[in-house]
Amino acid sequence: MATAPENSRIRLVNATIDLVRSNGYAATRIDDVCAAAGVTKGSFFHHFASKEELAVASAAAWNERAAKVFADAPYTLHRDPLDRLLGYVKFRRQMIDGETFEWTCFAGTAIQEVHENHPAIRDACAEPIRNHVAFLAGLVRAALADYPVPRLKPESLAMHMQAVTQGAFVMAKATQDKQTALDCLDHLHRYIELLFQPAPKSRVR
Secondary structure (H helix, E strand, O other): OOOOHHHHHHHHHHHHHHHHHHHOOOOOOHHHHHHHHOOOHHHHHHHOOOHHHHHHHHHHHHHHHHHHHHHOOHHHHOOOHHHHHHHHHHHHHHOOOOOHHHHOOHHHHHHHHHOOOOHHHHHHHHHHHHHHHHHHHHHHHHHHHHOOOOOOOHHHHHHHHHHHHHHHHHHHHHHOOHHHHHHHHHHHHHHHHHHOOOOOHHHOO
16 A cells, blocks of 8 residues: 555654664665655655755654643643642653663754754754743743742753753763763752752652
8 A cells, every 4th residue: 555645754754853863863864764764765755855854844843742742741730830840850851761762852963963064954953942941941930930039040940951951861872871861850850959949848859
């Protein structure tokens, strides 16, 4: 049975996301993507003019996927805004399981390679990162409304949280040990608790 055009495009994008997270952008060849997606090269060029165009589309798909995952996560059900913020960190920690490509960030992985030579991909990958920082800033802002911290800017803490998380992924790849990333998230959790002290005993790990 022939693959539906819409489905083959989605499969190409999903395969690209996995391969780039696993091998990097430069090492991901069109032939590899087609093989992983189970489509022909002709099908690839029916949907995309180039590997770069596919990467831009994959970044957009990653943006939508990430937004849905974090908007629908269990920690969003906490009534207390600080519990939601700390719950986010715990949720990120829980996601660190399985093969590295299954829990690292497509945008963060790709942008390290393409930021100088592929501006279109860089900008496409920057979008989900910016959007996630804005999402985190909203969580921080809500926590600050109930637990004021003098001179703490929501955007600054959100950027720090994103930097720690992305850095944790890099360090886990460098050490080939996911425990490195878990430790980084644990430190981030404790840091946020200290920022918002005094915290109820129920929040102490």
